[in-house]
Amino acid sequence: MWPAVLAASFLAFVTKWIGYLLPEELLERPLIRRAAGMLPIGLLSALLSIQTFWSPDGFTIDARAAGVAVAVVALLLRAPFLVVVLSAAATAAVLRALGWA
Amino acid sequence: MNAGPPAADGERVGGEQRDPGRPAEAEGAPAQANPDGIPSRALSIGIAVGAYAVSFGAVSVAAGLDVLQTQALSALMFTGASQFAFVGVVAAGGGLVAAVLTAWLLGLRNGLYALHMATVLSPRGRPGKRVTGLRRLGAAQFTIDESTAMAMTYEPDAEASRRAFWATGWSVFLLWNLGTLVGALGAATLSDPTVLGLDAAIPAGFLALLWPRLVDRSAWALAVVSGVLALMLAPHLRPGVPVLAGAGIAVLGALWLTRGRAS
Numbered sequence: 411m412w413p414a415v416l417a418a419s420f421l422a423f424v425t426k427w428i429g430y431l432l433p434e435e436l437l438e439r440p441l442i443r444r445a446a447g448m449l450p451i452g453l454l455s456a457l458l459s460i461q462t463f464w465s466p467d468g469f470t471i472d473a474r475a476a477g478v479a480v481a482v483v484a485l486l487l488r489a490p491f492l493v494v495v496l497s498a499a500a501t502a503a504v505l506r507a508l509g510w511a
Numbered sequence: 512m513n514a515g516p517p518a519a520d521g522e523r524v525g526g527e528q529r530d531p532g533r534p535a536e537a538e539g540a541p542a543q544a545n546p547d548g549i550p551s552r553a554l555s556i557g558i559a560v561g562a563y564a565v566s567f568g569a570v571s572v573a574a575g576l577d578v579l580q581t582q583a584l585s586a587l588m589f590t591g592a593s594q595f596a597f598v599g600v601v602a603a604g605g606g607l608v609a610a611v612l613t614a615w616l617l618g619l620r621n622g623l624y625a626l627h628m629a630t631v632l633s634p635r636g637r638p639g640k641r642v643t644g645l646r647r648l649g650a651a652q653f654t655i656d657e658s659t660a661m662a663m664t665y666e667p668d669a670e671a672s673r674r675a676f677w678a679t680g681w682s683v684f685l686l687w688n689l690g691t692l693v694g695a696l697g698a699a700t701l702s703d704p705t706v707l708g709l710d711a712a713i714p715a716g717f718l719a720l721l722w723p724r725l726v727d728r729s730a731w732a733l734a735v736v737s738g739v740l741a742l743m744l745a746p747h748l749r750p751g752v753p754v755l756a757g758a759g760i761a762v763l764g765a766l767w768l769t770r771g772r773a774s
Contacts, residue, residue, distance in 0.1 A: 411577075413607075414608075418588055418611040422614065422621070425625075448762075449758055450761075452733055454721040455735075456738060460754060461717060485719060490559065491563050498714070503706060
């Protein structure tokens with residue numbers, strides 16, 4: 411685990427550091443602008459679907475999906491980040507405590 | 512860090528107008544920001560982000576990292592979405608290489624902020640001069656969504672912009688790490704993290720990070736395709752790899768849209 415933690419941290423830092431060395435004009439390239447905006451969307455969406463619906467047994471709808479559904483409602487109500495995360499966790503915890511999921 | 516309530520609606524990520532050096536937080540800021548408010552705004556952003564860090568610390572320990580490793584991520588990697596992604600991939604059994612790659616790809620946008628901040632943080636705002644030396648190392652570590660957004664809020668005033676960057680960087684760094692420690696120590700006392708629903712907190716965190724970016728049809732299309740594709744690939748590939756497919760789709764989408772605009 412430690413090599414991965416340190417390698418990922420190193421990459422994160424070097425990426426920013428290199429940004430301080432390169433010319434700012436790179437930001438004017440349309441492809442770079444596009445890719446910069448879209449990369450987080452593709453990754454976050456893939457992470458979201460895997461973490462919500464995937465388990466070692468395959469596709470699963472369980473307490474996590476219920477938690478994420480409540481998180482959607484919280485976001486629609488413009489709740490702050492922590493409330494969104496806590497509402498999802500609380501939903502999953504309560505469903506499990508009740509034995510419903 | 513890419514976290515916290517300041518991430519207001521209105522970011523045009525996939526859109527034509529978007530400035531990649533401009534994080535979501537900058538959009539909600541008042542047009543005429545008063546530099547006197549920098550310390551209190553920096554502190555309130557730090558507190559909001561610190562609260563989020565508590566959930567990161569908890570899910571990281573729940574994912575199997577120990578308290579020290581969790582703290583190392585917050586102190587060294589110091590970019591929330593990447594940290595969440597790293598522990599998320601580890602929690603899903605995705606392997607460490609996939610965890611490192613996913614975290615890195617998510618952190619690439621910080622490199623674009625750096626391109627912009629290099630000029631903003633130049634000594635006494637002299638055009639053409641760029642920040643150098645030790646100061647550059649510190650600036651690189653502090654170049655995240657919140658600090659960049661705050662700096663941009665005060666941008667026409669070069670001195671205020673630099674102060675805003677450093678004040679927010681310090682505030683977020685200290686409170687992010689404090690929050691992480693609280694969350695990690697708290698979760699370390701639990702025997703089974705699923706009791707508190709921490710496994711549901713991970714996708715909810717990704718959702719909250721994704722939400723402000725879903726501002727136009729191309730963003731929605733990309734999100735749906737990436738999400739569905741990852742689930743379709745999951746039975747056939749090693750855990751963690753389907754997530755990286757989301758990055759591939761994003762780059763293909765960017766290529767396609769850029770090409771369409773040029774013609």
